[in-house]
Amino acid sequence: xxxxxxxxxxxxxxxxxxxxxxxxxxxxxxxxxxxxxxxxxxxxxxxxxxxxxxxxxxxxxxxxxxxxxxxxxxxxxxxxxxxxxxxxxxxxxxxxxxxxxxxxxxxxxxxxxxxx
Amino acid sequence: xxxxxxxxxxxxxxxxxxxxxxxxxxxxxxxxxxxxxxxxxxxxxxxxxxxxxxxxxxxxxxxxxxxxxxxxxxxxxxxxxxxxxxxxxxxxxxxxxxxxxxxxxxxxxxxxx
Numbered sequence: 351x352x353x354x355x356x357x358x359x360x361x362x363x364x365x366x367x368x369x370x371x372x373x374x375x376x377x378x379x380x381x382x383x384x385x386x387x388x389x390x391x392x393x394x395x396x397x398x399x400x401x402x403x404x405x406x407x408x409x410x411x412x413x414x415x416x417x418x419x420x421x422x423x424x425x426x427x428x429x430x431x432x433x434x435x436x437x438x439x440x441x442x443x444x445x446x447x448x449x450x451x452x453x454x455x456x457x458x459x460x461x462x463x464x465x466x
Numbered sequence: 467x468x469x470x471x472x473x474x475x476x477x478x479x480x481x482x483x484x485x486x487x488x489x490x491x492x493x494x495x496x497x498x499x500x501x502x503x504x505x506x507x508x509x510x511x512x513x514x515x516x517x518x519x520x521x522x523x524x525x526x527x528x529x530x531x532x533x534x535x536x537x538x539x540x541x542x543x544x545x546x547x548x549x550x551x552x553x554x555x556x557x558x559x560x561x562x563x564x565x566x567x568x569x570x571x572x573x574x575x576x577x578x579x
Contacts, residue, residue, distance in 0.1 A: 383567075390475075392555060392569040393510070408566060409467070440509060454500070455567065457509040 351376050356441050356458035363431040363465045371426040371461050373441030381444045382424040383408070383455070384416065386437040393440065399424055431465045438462050468493040470558050472570025479546050480578050487573045489556035490538040496558040499539045500567075501530060504553045513554075514541070546577045 357372045375382065383398035395408030399418040413435060415427040424443075428435060439461045444453040469492040479485050489499075497518035502510035516523045516530045516539065523530050527546075532539040543550055556570040 385569075390571060392472075392571040393557075394569070395566055398566065409568075454512050454515070457511070459509050 353377065354441055354443050354456050354458035356439075356461050358461060359459065361461060361463050363428075363463065365432060365465060367431050369428055369431065371428075371439055371441075371463070373424045373426065373458055374422050375424075375441075375443040375456070376422065377443065377445075377456070378421060379443035379456075380421070380446050381453075382418065383442050384414070384424070384426045385440045385442065386410065386435075387440060387460075388437050396426065396439075428463075433465045436463060436465045467566075468496055468558055468560075468568040470556060470568045470570045472556050472573060474573060475571065476574045476576075478576045478578060481546060481548060483546055485541075485543045485546055485550070485575055485577075487541045487554055487556070487575070488538060489540070489558075489570050490536075491558040491568075492537065493558070493560070494534075494537065495560050496568075498559045499530070499532060500557050500559075501541050502555045502557065504555065504572075506552075510555060543575075546575075548577050548579050551575055551577045 354375045380401050384396040385393040387393050394410050396414050397416040399405045402421050405416050441458040442455040444455045472489045500515035503513045504510040514528050514530050516532050527544045529542040553572045553574050555572050557567045559567045
């Protein structure tokens with residue numbers, strides 16, 4: 351199993367550009383989530399999904415959209431990039447999220463995004 | 467929502483000494499508390515977790531304790547080694563029923579050889 355994969359690893363955008371960060375998992379996990387990691391602020395939840403067709407907002411959802419058309423994929427879209435979105439983005443998945451007992455979250459390798 | 471505070475933000479210890487990192491949480495409904503280790507440039511990886519029905523859990527040199535009354539939990543690393551140097555994050559979640567994990571701000575641990 352590849353686990354949780356993310357592409358790209360690095361990305362530089364100009365203010366106002368849009369892009370999609372890709373996330374995929376091959377463990378048949380129901381729960382997937384996106385976090386951003388900023389210095390001194392830990393990991394903050396952007397959006398999450400408890401299954402195909404179901405998404406919800408986390409702590410910091412503004413400026414980001416998600417969709418979950420399949421169990422495997424959970425892309426994160428930046429609609430109009432801003433310098434405040436410069437960060438490292440991690441995707442994570444777990445077997446069942448919070449619907450049963452919480453499970454180990456497995457993180458992807460991360461995407462380092464810079465918005466100029 | 468839940469608020470998780472983590473202290474200290476940086477910690478330096480001599481090799482062989484113990485290290486303790488503490489976290490507090492605000493929501494008494496939280497009942498699942500994982501700890502993650504993140505090496506420089508790498509992804510966070512789970513090292514140990516505890517549920518609210520136990521007070522302590524050990525895995526070799528790593529242990530976690532939980533005080534539900536005081537709403538705090540701690541990570542203990544004994545006989546520290548240079549490879550323990552990393553950033554450690556605590557988190558809290560409600561299960562079942564909750565779908566959000568709330569993370570602390572991290573502790574940068576340096577083990578001095």
